[in-house]
Amino acid sequence: MIDFNSKDFGKSFKTLRLDRGYSINDLADNILSPSVLRKFEEGLVDPSFTKVLMLLDRMHLGADEFIKFSLPNYFPEYKAFLVEVGESYNNNDVKTMKRIYQRESDLFRENSEFFYLIAASTVAALIKNLEANFVVEKNIIDNLSDYLMKVEIWGDFQILIFGNCSMIIPSKTIYLISKELFHKTKKLRSINDNLHNTIAALENGIEITSDRREYELAKELLDLLSDFNIPSDELLLRFKFSFFKNLFFKKQAEAIKLNNQLIETLRLMNSNQLASAYDEYMSTFYQNKLS
Structure with missing residues (x-):
């Protein structure tokens, strides 16, 4: 108790x-x-x-x-699960992750406990990151979306779930949840310190909808994010916001020029792997828009 x-x-x-x-x-x-x-x-x-x-x-x-x-950190069981599945993810061990997904989804199907739902959803989202054609059970997606749409109070735990599982949520649902998250978090954030996780979750939604070529939804999410004052010490969050803002609201030549400057800043900070990833992302983005 x-x-x-x-x-x-x-x-x-x-x-x-x-x-x-x-x-x-x-x-x-x-x-x-x-x-x-x-x-x-x-x-x-x-x-x-x-x-x-x-x-x-x-x-x-x-x-x-x-x-x-x-008590946003009251769920040690979920943290332990993240450690378990994170090890397999870092090793690109999709086979083990699929076994974990099957175990958790079977347990949820048997007794409908909330923990098994978020565990199955989390590992499914990680698998989708590594294997885009992985099929997630509709029952898992529907129950996860239903839970997040009904959240009244967005604490760190709920934001963490949304951020971790967005990869398997339909784009329109990501947008609707993001609107609720934005308005409710903005109202309570002076007391519940979850600004960093909220911004990270919204940026994750922008990246996912953009990858799905649903650019209008990505722009609307970016508009939501524009109403947040991203703290000056959150360098990576500010970088991602500026990067996507350039992609969606600047002409291609100007966007490439500005984003190359941002990417060069990452290289000056010795973040060469991250810089290369965003350079490749920008190239793929414009290739997709032209195709």
Whole structure:
């Protein structure tokens, strides 16, 4: 059972209460006293698990979602899974990854547990990175998309899932989820520090839709990203934003010139492999547009 005796829980609860427009008096009515609720939000008291569940229910918020928002690193099982599948991915061991995918998708089919859904989705997305023609079960894609479309509070955990699994999500769904992620994260980001992961997830969506030659959707995602002020110390995120902005909104000759300057900056930073990857990406992009 989760111990709610934590300042993180109280702080998160207050964030969600204010975001949903509840006053302390209205929310506490007939559950506990307003003073106790206020002290909980300040991290001074530990209400019972039952009382917290009643308060969450009044806000139409599940305990699982509240915990994910309050403790974004609460899921060690998923982290352990990422280590397992990451080793196979780094070794280009597609055969092992397919066995892992089959194991997790079978487990999800048997008991519909959330963990098996995100595990199967994550390894499927990694396989698609290595083997473009890999076919993912429609049941996995539909359930993953349905879950992400219904997310109310975007914490680091949900953003991580979206970023890790976007490769198997339909492009239009990526756009719709990105809009929800953008608006809800922007509203709460002063308290829930997930700006980096949000920007990275949006940039990932731009790259995926561009690779699929769905350029109008990629442009719309880029427009969303334009409303974020990318921190000056996030050099790679700023590089990717400028790179794609040039591709989609500059004439080809000017875009190539500007992006070559960006790529040269990577080489000056001794990131030659990354520079070559973006150089090749730009060449392929214009070849695809002409074909």
